[in-house]
Amino acid sequence: MEIAFVSANKMHIELEKKKEGFRAKILAKLTQKSSKFIATMLVGNNIALVVYSFYMGELLVQQLPIDVLGNFGTLLIHTLLSTIVILVTAEFIPKAIFRIYADEFLKIFTYPAYFFFIIFHFLSDFVNAISDFCLRVLFNTSKDVEQTEFSKAELELYISEQVEKSDENDELDAEIQIFQNALEFNDVKAREVMIPRTEILAVDISESVPNIKKLFIDTGYSKIIVYKNSLDEIVGYVHAFDMFKKPKSLRSILMPVEFIPESMMINEILNVLTKKKKSVAVVLDEYGGTSGLLTVEDIVEELFGEIEDEHDSIALKEEKINDRAFKFSARIEVDYINETFDLKLPEDESYETLGGLVVYHSETIPAEKEIITIDNFQFTILTASSAKIEEIYLKVLDKEE
Template identity: 60%
Template sequence: MDSSLIIIVLSLLFSAFFSGMEIAFVSANKIHIEIEKKQEGFLAKVLTLLTDKPSKFIATMLIGNNIALVVYGLFMGDVLMDWFQNLLPTNYQFLNALLSDFSLLSQTVISTLLILLTAEFLPKVFFQIYSNALIKVFAVPAYFFYLLFSVISWFVIKVSDFILRVFFKTEGDEVQLSFTKLELGDYINEQMETVEEEDDVDSEIQIFQNALEFSTVKAREVMVPRTEITAVEISETPKNLAKLFSETGYSKILIYKDSIDEIIGYVHSYELFKKPKTIKSILLPVEFVPETMLIQDILNVLTKKRKSMAVVLDEYGGTSGILTVEDIIEELFGEIEDEHDSTDLYEEQISETEYKFSARMEVDYINENYKLELPEGEEYETLGGLIVNKTGEIPEQDSEVTVGNFTFKILEVSTTKIDLVSVRVHTED
């Protein structure tokens, strides 16, 4: 009995190992594995051999798991039969006969529940969560069984490849030579999470992460909002326009008719050297894009048409903001210093739980740099947008708004927007 129990326990452990390594191999980040394979040492060589033929590795784990389950079934059946027979005295013939009739069912139920719990569900969940680490820890024993069952796995793969080619007209085992965007993103996020709060993130890693997110960024997330647009009416004099160029330092200024919702073009500063009599005579056409358009598509449009600026329209056709090529490039490489850029965005950490920010600051920027975990959403991009989205209105000055673990105090506000906000974090006692 004692030897049978030892064999049963070992069979369960082997089954857990084989099923766990199978799911770990499937779930592990392939970039993480490839980087480990590039390192010098015995482990790197073992990982290289294990991952050289993915189907052979999976077949080996399946073969090992099936052998372990067969051994487990043989010994577990005998143990359960002996246990049931010892429950009743031998003189109870009727009960013993009844027990014999249901012995197969009872063995199946008990054995299956034990297998599912100890050798299937728990190991697979555990190996899936810690797949990157465990596939390295158990690489050597896995390689031992990889060699031990190599003949059997080779035969199984050959048979399966033959069936796939003949009956399903598909190729057999194929090695994945490329990585998915998701795997690359997961690996970079893992590296970002290991950076201490006081340390700066390496610029190359940051650019790489920005590039992965670039394809999902929309115009409304990058644009200069309507309230910060500098524009003049078509009836304005060239003299006043020249003065505005001098005051702002901009090279281009938008021109509208009647209201800023009717932008009809823009004027470049060099056109004023032609000494025009009216603004209309030097007016240049401008591109219009919806605020839901992806910035990578906008960049393609502006590049093909040799434009550097586009007007962003809302769902009603009104002006929502403007977007320049510089704004798009900054999404990849970070802020580009410009002598004419506005630097009035305010940010200050007053204490460990209190901060002061301009409402125009983006929520994701605050979360990334101050680790605050402010709620993010599709409906807003800035801190002011978050507050207005939660309250449904522009709060009054000195009023407080509580959102989750944060209390926002409105320090400065105008009739159209919030300007300055104090953020207080509620820490758990």
């Protein structure tokens, strides 16, 4: 039982303890002090071994010819047989099984464990007191303090177990998904979640206020980026609500933006934006040019899932024609396609999207109807402009093709 407790996922144990019911109350009491619980189980285990050895000796004395074997021979056979039986029935097999199915057995044996805990916990308290005294007096140290915090590895293990248990066709529980997103939050860079440069709606600072009002009405956007001369010289943004102030120029209602590098982690960006009370950040490439746009909402989406806004109004196409043919928007991320459709498209830090994959390997922006083969995948460009790819037909080739 102690092996099940040690091997069980600590996060799983804590969640079981929070449930209602008698079993949860017992489990909470058993694991309140893990060292005491393990000590009690070990005391019970050792008592059982002593009792077993005594009765095994009595049985062998009656069955073995002591006159022929002698005391030493009888002791040797007794030791060998007892050791084999103990190793097989009390060590290797049960501990291996309890280690593999730790969470399940911990729940099954909660009641029996509690019964023996009540019987032996006084003895374990006595043994613990002696061991604490020896540690304190002889070795000038003390027992480790109980740790209730969970390591990131334990949390990741619990999440992976929940993902594996969920059926392929079932959506992952929202709380588990948020938990998983939170664990990965510190590893996400700005370029992975930003709005790309080609989709930024922006105007020159010299633009008239009436034209800006009309642009807000036509697009339905709440914010519009403002630049000077080019998109690489962004000076701020204007909010739709500020149009009610009847401004005379854009400069009078211009809101500041934060400038961040592509490689910056989004958790750091969120801290910067909240401290400076800003909601928009301009993502810069290695040459100082505008690479994309990032808002507080985009960062929050990484934790809580999609929040629909003006930039999410156009649905990205993902159509499965058959097991070997698909139609995709070029903006869909490669890792999403691999996970959702069980494909093995090549992934690289140099690109995130399907269009980026094609451009990276072809080293140019392909024209419409152009066919590119990468590994055992054939990409047909369905729609594209001189600046970007819009839609792609993907075919999985046989290795012989």
